Amino acid sequence: MPILCKPAVRVPEYTITMEQTLEFARKAHAGKPQLPLALRLIENTGVRKRHIVQPIEKTLEHPGFEERNRIYEAESKKRCPEVIEDALANARLRADDIDAIIYVSCTGFMMPSLTAWLINTMGFRFDTRQIPIAQLGCAAGGAAINRAHDFCTAHPDSNVLIVSCELCSLCYQPSADDVGSLLSDGLFGDAVAAAVVRGHGDAGVSGVRLEHNASYLIPNTEEWISYAVRDTGFHFQLDKRVPGTMEPLAPVLRQLAAGHGWSASDLDFYIIHAGGPRILDDLAKFLEVDRTVFRHSWSTLTEYGNIASAVVFDALRRRFEEDRPLPTGATGVIAGFGPGITAEMALGTWTDGTAGDPAHGTAHDDTAELAGVAASLPYAGRIS
Structure with missing residues (x-):
């Protein structure tokens, strides 16, 4: 049966706390009747801290849709590769072992999908299937896992890479003052994640x-x-x-x-x-x-x-x-x-990938092998 391996996740270096979010909302929307309700909702989210791809001062600006989408493309290309490297190492695979890439994101737009850039840049095979999912929002993570499962079931022994790139801060609308918009401004954060679904279980991978x-x-x-x-x-x-x-x-x-x-x-x-x-x-x-x-x-x-x-x-x-x-x-x-x-x-x-698991062969110490896989990845150590 297909196995979903350990995901890799990275968040950007810039942070914003709940206290900062509340203060920015008070200043930007002072005197508006819906503000008290929005502030209570933000406080009730339980979100203590979020990570964003730009300093908060830039996030609060709106340079226009074209510029924001340019930032989305640049940040996606900057941040996805090292997360993908980690996910491949977790699965004990190389880029050319991957048969399909599912890319999910609802916070920017690219055509061709980032999958084409990844194939050209990171050493994936040129016959790798591309499966971008752009309009399922938060459900897309679960959908990607399910479509990877379906692919591996239809194509036994295949391996599928899932990449999730969500830069929610690039959708911030500073002029929007409805309760839903104000709540979302205090709820959503940015992150990049990747995981591999292996179509076969003979590598001792948990x-x-x-x-x-x-x-x-x-x-x-x-x-x-x-x-x-x-x-x-x-x-x-x-x-x-x-x-x-x-x-x-x-x-x-x-x-x-x-x-x-x-x-x-x-x-x-x-x-x-x-x-x-x-x-x-x-x-x-x-x-x-x-x-x-x-x-x-x-x-x-x-x-x-x-x-x-x-x-x-x-x-x-x-x-x-x-x-x-x-x-x-x-x-x-x-x-x-x-x-x-x-x-x-x-x-x-x-x-757990041990000998007692019927899906796997004999367990062994894979520390050295994992290090070798990570070092051999075509994109190792390079971030553009």
Whole structure:
């Protein structure tokens, strides 16, 4: 079965705290009737700090859609390669072992997709399939995992690289003063993530063995999360009903797990999109689990904010790095939620890559081999 390997995640060097966000909002929108409500909502997000690709002074400016998109392209090319290198090393693969690249992003536009630049620049084969996903928003991380699973199922022994590049700060609209815009200004952060789905499990690599996936769209909610595309770029629109979407989605997760012979209330790990605190609290309530099972998602939200499609990869990275390792066979779910309202869900079991795991061969010390793989990557040490 395909195995989702440990993700690599990087965040930009510039930061903004909740306190700074509140102060900027007070100055920019002083005297407006919706400001007190927006400030309370921002405080309730639980986001203590976010990372952004430019200093906050530049982020607060708006140089125009063309310039912002130029920055998006430049920053994507600057920041994606080293994250990809780390993800390939985690999977113990080289660029020319990859058969398809899925690139997800909803915060800028490029044609051709960044996938073409990556293939030309980083040593991927010229017959590598390109699968850009641009319009699923925060659900795209889960969708990318599921499409990688599908690809590896259709093409056994293939390997798929997933790249998530979300530069949400480039969508900031300083003149927008509706509550949804003000809330998003205090919620979203920037991040780049990458992960490999290996189509075969003979390399002693730990990860999530992907077993089943599904998609679900809540009927007649397509306007609840959206972009209005205007001369100034992407204007994020958020309906006040969005936080309540876990009530109809929790039964879908239950049904998915039950169809696989599992209980959604009794899994060993939960990798859930951290859209906001109410999303996580409500899902815990309706799945009848303790909110601490979402601790990795809570940590992402607190330290990075909502980093859109990259959330599930950062939450999974944190699960890999937790002091309490999971045993082979531990059951879990990965779920991303986004525009549509769309849910992308995957079920899988943990594998530690040892000899006792039927998906793998003999375990061995791979420290030296990992170092050799990292050193041999075509793009190692070069950032443009």
